[in-house]
Amino acid sequence: MNSYKSFNPFEEKPIPIEKTFMDWNTMYPCSYNKMETNPYTKTRIILMNGTEFEAQWFSRNFSRRCTDNDLRRELALLRRIEQQQQKRITALKPKDETILETTIAYEQLAVDLTAVMAKKETNCTVKNALNFALLEDFDHLYRYSNLLGYEYNVDPKLYVGGYTELTPARPTISEHRHPVDSIYPCINNNTNPLLTKLHIGIITAAEQQTMNYYMNIAPFYCKSDLGRRLYQEIGMIEEEHVTQYESLKDTSATFLEDLLMHEYTECYLYYSCMISECDLRIRQLWEECLLQEISHLHKAKDLLAKYEGKDWQQVIPGGCFPEPLILGPNIEYVRNIIATTTGNTQCIESIVPLQDLCSDAPFYYYQNIVNNNVSCVASHRVIEDTIRGLGKDIRFEVAPNPLAALRNRCEDNTSMGRNPAQTPESATTCGTSENCCSCSATADGMKVNW
Numbered sequence: 001m002n003s004y005k006s007f008n009p010f011e012e013k014p015i016p017i018e019k020t021f022m023d024w025n026t027m028y029p030c031s032y033n034k035m036e037t038n039p040y041t042k043t044r045i046i047l048m049n050g051t052e053f054e055a056q057w058f059s060r061n062f063s064r065r066c067t068d069n070d071l072r073r074e075l076a077l078l079r080r081i082e083q084q085q086q087k088r089i090t091a092l093k094p095k096d097e098t099i100l101e102t103t104i105a106y107e108q109l110a111v112d113l114t115a116v117m118a119k120k121e122t123n124c125t126v127k128n129a130l131n132f133a134l135l136e137d138f139d140h141l142y143r144y145s146n147l148l149g150y151e152y153n154v155d156p157k158l159y160v161g162g163y164t165e166l167t168p169a170r171p172t173i174s175e176h177r178h179p180v181d182s183i184y185p186c187i188n189n190n191t192n193p194l195l196t197k198l199h200i201g202i203i204t205a206a207e208q209q210t211m212n213y214y215m216n217i218a219p220f221y222c223k224s225d226l227g228r229r230l231y232q233e234i235g236m237i238e239e240e241h242v243t244q245y246e247s248l249k250d251t252s253a254t255f256l257e258d259l260l261m262h263e264y265t266e267c268y269l270y271y272s273c274m275i276s277e278c279d280l281r282i283r284q285l286w287e288e289c290l291l292q293e294i295s296h297l298h299k300a301k302d303l304l305a306k307y308e309g310k311d312w313q314q315v316i317p318g319g320c321f322p323e324p325l326i327l328g329p330n331i332e333y334v335r336n337i338i339a340t341t342t343g344n345t346q347c348i349e350s351i352v353p354l355q356d357l358c359s360d361a362p363f364y365y366y367q368n369i370v371n372n373n374v375s376c377v378a379s380h381r382v383i384e385d386t387i388r389g390l391g392k393d394i395r396f397e398v399a400p401n402p403l404a405a406l407r408n409r410c411e412d413n414t415s416m417g418r419n420p421a422q423t424p425e426s427a428t429t430c431g432t433s434e435n436c437c438s439c440s441a442t443a444d445g446m447k448v449n450w
Helices: 039-064 069-090 099-120 124-152 194-220 225-246 255-276 280-308 331-341 362-370 378-390
Strands: 344-347 350-353
Touching: 039 069, 039 099, 039 194, 039 255, 039 280, 069 280, 099 124, 099 194, 099 331, 124 194, 124 225, 124 331, 124 350, 124 378, 194 225, 194 255, 225 378, 255 280
Parallel strands: none
Antiparallel strands: 344 350
16 A cells, blocks of 8 residues: 555546455454553544444435435445444453443544644644544543442552543533523634535544433443443433534535545544554454455445546545544643633633623523532542542542642532632633634624523
8 A cells, every 4th residue: 555645546447336345254363462552442432332333323314315216236245344444443442441442442542643634634623623622531531530449459550551531621510501591602614624615524523422422321330320420411411512523514415525525534534543452353444444444435436426527636626645643642732721711701603711601601501400400420520439439539630730720639529610619710812813803703793692
């Protein structure tokens, strides 16, 4: 294959798509060792599991709105192989890895994937969206880590490998916002770089995978009612995140254009996983999946030409991959975002400081309903129970928390992000452009019908 610096999947000769079907043994590879496997191998597996789920979910929605049965058969062919790939990837999870141990990897992925993309993103709206949800997933990692440490008596640092800090950010209790405040302006595919379009698709699929996992797994957490409640609560935040991220997508793209972009995104991610994977056996799996996806991409290209008369370069000019997406530590970047933006919230389509909200904003109405009794909020109770049982919360920090109000390890902060008087003033700028309209917008006097 070509050097990654100029790798173009459209220039690769695809293997016949009918030769990419797998037998049962191929679909059930040996699982990894949960204590010896690198945390980023685990996160790559979750990322690609979610990517394959998004592929088949999109394909089903396409098929349900398609009147041409020949095209629906082509979609069914692609979808069957995507399903086999998903089954193969999810089988890598070992039988002895608990629901909560897997959850730590889910949230570590959310943190480091979001940070890696936010650092590269040039669209202000998208960058702000990434930085905003980054802090919330970071706080989820802290809450789940305390549940793991308190209920299983194990050090959660073992599972993140010391690559990602375990410390509070915007408290989860503050993340519950009215649905009207969960939509961003959609981007225009024609005026945004390829990397921005990739970022939106990747993060939407990843957060959707987390949302689905929590939606389904909550009642199967058998250790305690508190754990079940924590999955229920954080699952609601993940629903917000999926709503936010998917709203960024260009709604004018046709289904076939979107199919091409989905297949291209899968190629890009499998290539990124392949060149960064440290486990040789799993690296080979990523390479085999990449070859399958190149076949899918060429099929999508042909369908776009046949049914819409469009060349693939009208959707993905040039076709060369951007710099690969490499998962790794982002501690300093996250600490800076905590220090500067923890006090932000969302109002209508903008990220704003909490102090800019009107007193009758939908945020407060919704908060007063779902969090009317703070003692019943699971994300708060798990920290309280940990402090009561162990004398302090469970953390892994390379330095004290960037915010003084979050440094007390014997008390959980439930006011930051909910009470303006106890929330630090935060920047709304993404740092990308001094004249960015999405950064300078405020919520002063903003009203919305709801």
